[in-house]
Amino acid sequence: MDSLNKQQQWQDLGHEMKHYFFDKGIRLYLRKQLVDYFETMANYFAYHFLYPHLCLCV
Incomplete structure (x- = not known):
């Protein structure tokens, strides 16, 4: 994680x-x-x- 830039770290956080x-x-029992x-x-x-779509809230 140290080699990732800030944007990549946030993306990784959201993913996890x-x-x-x-x-x-659930993943232990799933097919590929x-x-x-x-x-x-x-x-x-x-x-x-x-990255919420703020333009939808206006």
Whole structure:
């Protein structure tokens, strides 16, 4: 984590937060396709959690 810049650290934090709060223990029993899906959803969550679309609130 030390080699990541601030933006990458925040993205990584959001990604891992999604796994922690929504995917507890579930990945041990998933097929590769579902693991890939959960990883994609974690990236999606991190993007929308950390970079909210403020223009939608105006």
